[in-house]
Amino acid sequence: MASNAAFAEVASLAGDPARAGMLHALMDGRALTATELARVAGITPQTASGHLARLTVGGLVAMEKQGRHRYHRLASPAVARMLESIMQVAAATPPRKKAFVGPRDLALRAARTCYDHLAGHLGVALADSLIANGQIELAADAGIVTDSGAALFDRLGIDLDAGSKRKSRMLCRPCLDWSERRPHLAGIVGGALCRHCFTAGWIKHIDGTRAVAITAKGQRNFGEIFGIGSA
Amino acid sequence: MASNAAFAEVASLAGDPARAGMLHALMDGRALTATELARVAGITPQTASGHLARLTVGGLVAMEKQGRHRYHRLASPAVARMLESIMQVAAATPPRKKAFVGPRDLALRAARTCYDHLAGHLGVALADSLIANGQIELAADAGIVTDSGAALFDRLGIDLDAGSKRKSRMLCRPCLDWSERRPHLAGIVGGALCRHCFTAGWIKHIDGTRAVAITAKGQRNFGEIFGIGSA
C-alpha cells in the first residue's frame, strides 16, 4: 500500500523519546527555539537540530526564522490532535513501572494547556461543571453546547461563532485527559474558553511551561461561575 | 516527564513499516491471525509473531486464542482513532514521491471500512448527501444529527440510541478521509450507518480486505435515499 510508508514515517517521527519530548513541549501551541527544545528533551542543540529538521520535512513541525532565532511550532491543529490521541492510548496502557511523580509533574496534573485548551484537574473540573449544569453534553466522540451553555458563554463575552461559520448549534469536542483519565473540553469551545481564562487574568503560565497557575481572581471566578473549589 | 516514555513507546510501535501494515489491516475492526497479518505486512510469520507480541504488551492490540488460532484485533476504539489521526497527518504531508496507485489501491479509494464506519469515495458521498439535506451538521471537530436526520435514520430502522445513553441530540464525529481529503462520517452514527449498509446487503467486503463493493441493491438504495449516482 502506498500510503503505508507515509504513515510509518509520521509515527516513527513521533516515536523517538527525544522528539516526543519536543513535540510534547510544543503542544501548548507556542513556538520555541531549537535550544529551548534541546533543553526540555535533554539533548545537545546539534542533536535537536537534526531532529527538528526531520520533523519539519515530515510535516509535523513548521519553522520560521526571525533574525538569528528559529521558532518551531506544530505544523497544524491536526498534528496536535494526533499527539493527543497518542497520549490517550499511552495513558490507557498499563503503567509498566510505578511512574515517579515529581513536583513538575504535579503542577502539570493540576492545570495545563493542551494545545489550545485547558487540561489537567482544572480542565476536567470545568468540563464536569458544564456538564452538571446542562450547559454542554459530551459523548465519547463528540459534544454539543446547549442553549443554556450558549447563554453562559455569551454572558462571559466569549464569542463562539468567531471561527465556526455560524453553525446552528455550537460544536465541541471531548479530549481524554491523560492524567485524570476523564474527558475535558477541547475543540472550538474549549479553545475559546481557554483564551478567555487567559485574557481575563484567571490563569497564567508557570515559567515557560505548559503548566498554568490559577490566580486569585481566577479562584474567585471559577468558584462563582463554575462552583469549583480551591484547587 | 514520566508519561513521555509511554508516549514514545506507543508512537514507535506504530512507526515500524511492518507493524504499520498490520495495524492498517486491523483497522476495519476484524480480528486476524498472525499468519494473515504476516502476509499483508510482507514478512515471515515468526517476525510477525514478535511484532504482535510487542503490540500486545504495548496495549495497541488484543489477542484471544481459539483452538490453535490466535486472533488479533485493535485493543480499543481509542487505538483506531489514534491510527486515523496519524493517517490524517500522513496524508497532509507533501507526497515526497509520486505514489504509485495500483488496482488494489483504487478499490480502497472507492469504498472501504475505517474501523467501524465507511470511508473512501462512498463514505464522503454519504456524508455530503446528509449534510446537503440538512440531516447532519459537521464542523472540523464534531457534528450533530438534526431532527430531520434522526427521522431519516428512524425510517431506515437504524437505532442510534442503542449505545449512546439517550443523549438529547445524537452526536457524531467527522473523520478526515485520507484519500478524498474531505470529511466522512464516523462515531456512533457512522458506525450504525455502516452496520446497516452491511446487514441490508447494500455493500459487502471484497475478498478479505477493507475494501467494499456496492451491490446492485446498494446502488439502488444509495441512489434513491441519498441521491448518489453510480459509483
Add this chain to the structure above:
DNA sequence: CGGAGGCTTCGGCGAAGGCCGAAGCATCGC
C-alpha cells in the same frame, strides 16, 4: 497416538539511526 498445521522462541547477522565533539555559517551588537 502420531502427524500436520499454527505459532512462538532462540541465535546471529546486518542496517538504521541516535548521540556527541568539532568545525562551519549566519546574525546581532559593539
Add this chain to the structure above:
DNA sequence: GCGATGCTTCGGCCTTCGCCGAAGCCTCCG
C-alpha cells in the same frame, strides 16, 4: 571588523532493532 550567540553540518562511535533460519510448543484431527 570582531567577538558572541544561535544554529547547522560533518564524522565517527555505538546501541537498537528488524529480519530470517532453525528448532520447539501447543492444538487439532484422523
